[in-house]
Amino acid sequence: MTALAPDRIGIGRAILTGWLAVGTVDILDAILMTLWRGGAPFRMLQGIASGLLGRASFEGGTATMLLGLGLHYFIAFAVVTTYIVASQRFDLLIRRWAWCGIAYGLGVWAFMKFVVIPLSAIRPGGGFNLVGLINQLLIHAFGVGVLSAWFARQTRE
Numbered sequence: 036m037t038a039l040a041p042d043r044i045g046i047g048r049a050i051l052t053g054w055l056a057v058g059t060v061d062i063l064d065a066i067l068m069t070l071w072r073g074g075a076p077f078r079m080l081q082g083i084a085s086g087l088l089g090r091a092s093f094e095g096g097t098a099t100m101l102l103g104l105g106l107h108y109f110i111a112f113a114v115v116t117t118y119i120v121a122s123q124r125f126d127l128l129i130r131r132w133a134w135c136g137i138a139y140g141l142g143v144w145a146f147m148k149f150v151v152i153p154l155s156a157i158r159p160g161g162g163f164n165l166v167g168l169i170n171q172l173l174i175h176a177f178g179v180g181v182l183s184a185w186f187a188r189q190t191r192e
Contacts, residue, residue: 053186058111086155140180
């Protein structure tokens with residue numbers, strides 16, 4: 036191994052560090068977009084909790100804000116773990132990690148948008164927002180997918 040090549044890490048460490056990195060990058064993006072739109076991050080996190088609690092989440096104060104943050108990181112854990120575990124079986128996910136990561140991140144976005152959210156207690160929001168859609172696609176392709184794939188790749192270097 037050359038001095039510039041990263042050291043190989045175990046699957047557990049890849050999951051742990053990947054989970055924290057993906058969860059943090061994604062929530063920071065959500066906070067910045069919320070602020071850019073003039074919203075409140077506290078309320079945005081309560082909005083995540085509304086997937087379980089419905090409208091009552093907005094009356095729960097700090098408890099439902101923390102529940103939303105916890106749910107966000109739980110989902111990030113599931114997303115990162117899924118890619119890393121799958122990459123141990125399907126070598127293509129490591130060999131073409133960047134492209135597979137982009138596809139995976141976009142797949143995660145589609146699964147959340149068209150399966151998870153419709154099945155949750157979240158009420159449909161406002162209308163179409165092109166900037167929001169572009170942001171969602173980019174953060175999921177790169178901040179979720181490519182980052183998950185990068186951590187999976189570290190288990191094989």
